[in-house]
Amino acid sequence: SFYRRDVGLINNELGLRKECCRLFFSRNLVGAIKSLMSSSLTTLLSFQCPISILPDELLAMIFENLSTRERAPLGLVSKRFRSVDLGIGKREFGCVVLGFWQNQEKMIRALFSSLEEGNPKDGYHFITSPHEYHTDVYPHMLKLLQNSTTDLLFVRVEGIHDSGEASVISSLFKSIRFKNLEVSFKGSDDMSKFGLSFFTSIKNCQNRFDEIHLFWDCECRQNIHTLRQAFLQLPKT
């Protein structure tokens, strides 16, 4: 695929030069100069920045040789580097703390407590409120967590009962691999639909668990049997 692009570049280059000659002999000097400048610019760009001729797939393969920490500066090099790096996923976290809250004040308190509990050097802390789920925060998180691994996944959900949001949040866990899971559902509302969607996502991501801690401190008016079934279908620790 690289050479297809490279040959394309050369063909384009040859085409521009042929065009330049044609215009020169037909006495269109302005056109010939423009064509020649464009041709030289193409050559100049590939010589000055050789990595630009590598397609994204090959660039991603280079980045995959680096650890999560080594990949951190890539996002600040250029938009292309950032997009390629984000597209890879496959990050390694010590601890991922995700909190979903309706109350802003509680959200901030949770952020601080999670920072104290986890090691911020190894962890990733993401606390959000419901109104953010339709913004670019979730697609970004999805990319960041795809095919990633963590020792501990710590999920706190409070007061969320919207099924649309539940499925968006649950999709975050579809491809993350973890050994220890700690999940806490809290609130005065019925969160059974959310719980069901969450456990289904966790079940499908084929993790091998060391430990699971489940804290359920909320209503569960419907789907109780289905919810229990979904929980029991999680892989054994």
Place this chain on the structure above:
Amino acid sequence: PNVKLVTSDNEEFVVDFRIAKMSVTVSRLMEAMNMSETDDASLLSNSIPLPNVTKAVMARVIEWCEKHKNDEPKEEKENDKRGRTTHVVSDWDKEFLKNDEFGRLCQLMGAANYLEIKGLFNDISQTIANMIHGKKSDEIAEMFNIHCDLTEAEKKEIRKKTAWCED
């Protein structure tokens, strides 16, 4: 037995059958053209066109293949504690790739990808990754001569998001 390989600039390289077989692409083409090790006539009468590889790059590829033609097929080891595959570049390969300027390294990587020579591809990929290792974003941009097209506001936002893994 020897195999004839023809590059994009019409240069013919005559290489040992074992070397030709190191490339999955060449191997497939030989199979498609009914060229076999035991059939000398088929090898003499046919040549493999490689329109995506230039003479200069092909010479380097063959040099690498000559050195590695007797290597045992090796499995990539999962050295990383989290299962990430890591590739160790041998001293000979380090020396071999050391003198290539970065532009040539990129061309060589493209050729290894096109010819499907996994060992060479992994060596170059790891070599470029080693060049990035331990460098800050501005040092990486300078090394690869990349113009940063991110605004200050975007950089600030990214720094905030990646603060957890910065020293």
